[in-house]
Amino acid sequence: MHLILLAATPAFADGLPRSLTPDDFIAVDPAQAKLGQLLFYDPVLSGNRNIACSTCHHPDLGTGDGLSLGIGEGGVGLGSERTAGVGENRIRKRIPRNAPGLWNLGAKDLHTIFHDGRLSVADTYENGFNSPAEEWLPEGLDNLLAAQAIFPLVAQFEMAGNPKENEVAGAIHRRMDYAWPIIADRVLHIPAYAEGFAGAYDHINTAKDITIADIANALAAFMIWEWTSTDSPFDAYLTGDHTALNHEQKQGLDLFYGKANCSTCHAGPLMTDQQFHALGLPPFGPGRTRRFDPMVRDVGRMGESDALEDAYAFKTPMLRNVALTAPYGHNGAYPKLEGIVRHHLEPLKSLDNWTRDMAGLPSAPWLEAIDFMVWQDSREMARHRAAIQIEPTPMTDTEVDQIVAFLHALTGETAMSDKLGVPETVPSGLPVDARIDP
CATH class of the missing domain: 1.10.760.10 (Cytochrome c-like domain)
Incomplete structure (x- = not known):
């Protein structure tokens, strides 16, 4: 999953959502x-x-x-x-x-x-x-x-x-x-x-x-x-177990639902408004755009809606188990939670500081000319930057660490415990993807 923090009227800790349940x-x-x-x-x-x-x-x-x-x-x-x-x-x-x-x-x-x-x-x-x-x-x-x-x-x-x-x-x-x-x-x-x-x-x-x-x-x-994951420390905290979060995670929760404005978009029990927002994430790859668009770019929601106000906007994801799902962003631009958090707090600064080695792209020399082609189009990059909907909210390194700690508290206690798991064989007799060594 990938996170979105949008500046607006904050939702403070007394407005926390209810916990998720199997129902x-x-x-x-x-x-x-x-x-x-x-x-x-x-x-x-x-x-x-x-x-x-x-x-x-x-x-x-x-x-x-x-x-x-x-x-x-x-x-x-x-x-x-x-x-x-x-x-x-x-x-x-x-x-x-x-x-x-x-x-x-x-x-x-x-x-x-x-x-x-x-x-x-x-x-x-x-x-x-x-x-x-x-x-x-x-x-x-x-x-x-x-x-x-x-x-x-x-x-x-x-x-x-x-x-x-x-x-x-x-x-x-x-x-x-x-x-x-x-x-x-x-x-x-x-x-x-x-x-x-x-x-x-x-x-x-x-x-x-x-x-x-x-x-x-x-x-x-x-x-x-x-x-389905409903047993994170955060969910336990929401049901009244105030020992479920450590001090750093609690500080991060207060920032998430307060000063950092994360809950403006990551709202409700699912931690998403299911809406679309332009964040200015560093673009790369072949992109996905409207039919017949000759440009190597990704226009996001506009590709579906054809509405100019949706340009470069992407859906707010849910955040349970976000710490398990690196890399982050609709294109995986950031390999670590800290990077994507900092981008939301100061998008233009992060965009300017982003480097290509942060993109996890397996080698494909025959595609290299396309991978970062969009950066050569100054007008497209200008449109990309102008569409950003986030107001910067600078924070200290300590506050960033606290937000990241809270995001780790969204990991389910049984998230990595298989229910059915990976089968050894499948009825077709074809090879099954093996387990991956940690």
Whole structure:
């Protein structure tokens, strides 16, 4: 996760939110979660059967990938050891944005997902969601997280692969919804999955009844089951245990909900307003922008809304377990919590002091010309700076340390204790991403 601190009228400590409880989250059937666990770690869902959801969202990396910009289809390895591939199989593009953590995405009050909010609960297309699939979104999705789960499967540089490499990528080239039945067909022809779905879902009697929506629902059930976190020291403090935070963390809490104005955006039990703010984070990578935009840049929310006031704005993330999910920012610009905190306190100063070695980008010499191209465009950089919505709030080194200490108090006591964990094998028989040594 990545944090946002916006200057405005502060919310002081007597206005603390209530703690999170399991009742704040969608209830999950254990059998469906177990089925989703296998699918989450199974490369069979990817176009070339060589990358799984877990590759970029691994539990040993806080449910992220530990990189600023991910290495998807064509990459080799995990985490900081992941490479950009070689020869014809090497990556053609870095993933434009940081792989977010998966904590608490089953919250009932969550209505918007992705850094630019391109997926949300809405009646725009009369299917319950506003999404990149528009009216072609499959029917039968249980919730927002299930809807999210199907999009990486049809993203060329994430899991689908390049046109002519496989039937999934070929179908996407025509229209993304043409690919989902192909992926579902792979799953339903694996006996263990057919049996698992029939046992977990009442409406599924035979393998041919399994659809991409069922696969997405199982993936969502697993992510909710595995990564719902409500037992941080902060949550204990909110329920009345004032010994749950040490002195430094308590000082940081007072700053977070007071002088530093963090809670202006990181509001409520989920610690997010689910809105979008321009922070002026150092830009790099291929960017993600509006269709047909020829520039290497990332316009953030404007790419979805086409509203100029949304330029360079990104969604306020939730903060439970933020200490586990480095690097920070929508593009992973800062490798440590201290860096992203200081950026929010003094954005222009931090932008000017940022150096390229802070970006965690696995070597890909054939992409180096693109990685920092945006810095050569003085007009784009000027627009980027002018859009910043944060007023500087300088603080002492001690105060910064206290805020960071408080952010560590948002880590769940059982966050790193697996519920289902990483399976040794998956029904497809394909290799499972290994555990990563600490």
